[in-house]
Amino acid sequence: GEDVEQSLFLSVREGDSSVINCTYTDSSSTYLYWYKQEPGAGLQLLTYIFSNMDMKQDQRLTVLLNKKDKHLSLRIADTQTGDSAIYFCAEGWDTGRRALTFGSGTRLQVQP
């Protein structure tokens, strides 16, 4: 079955860059997503990338996709304390009715 894996925890200093990594197994995925979850809240879609792209940049966020290795990363530039949250990567299809498959989430802690 499909599997999405992430490291559990990342700690960075305010102002540094954060890189959160994710690997997935389903090569038929056409969309790959990054979500942010703050305590007690729902998921916020941060960004997504089509599987035929290598990189996508959106303000402080940069997504890199290595489709050959099935590796996805999210880079947050100039990390702020407000970025402290759990970040989930997810993979899915653009057609059909299947929901997303989520990783276990990476808790990002930003030290002042």
Add this chain to the structure above:
Amino acid sequence: GAVVSQHPSWVICKSGTSVKIECRSLDFQATTMFWYRQFPKQSLMLMATSNEGSKATYEQGVEKDKFLINHASLTLSTLTVTSAHPEDSSFYICSARDGGPGTGKTNEKLFFGSGTQLSVL
């Protein structure tokens, strides 16, 4: 951006009672909605896929009679936890799909509700 409203945000109930959670897409029509469950410090687990006008599709291990899903309109899906027990205590999140086949939108996205924390005493 599109908004999905989930209500209530939290609920405490006695064991044996039923609890209904609503998920509404506020500015788009969602033919498909998904219900997830999240245990503390774990990832989201898909419970069921809710299709407007038809029966929900449940994931393996999810009891259909316990978690009743109704998707009566294009903007509303409900999850009812029947005869709730303490082990049903969890964080429940819905998501609604904007776009996809038949919608005329080529760019498909999922939007999530803010979640419902259910505590069963």
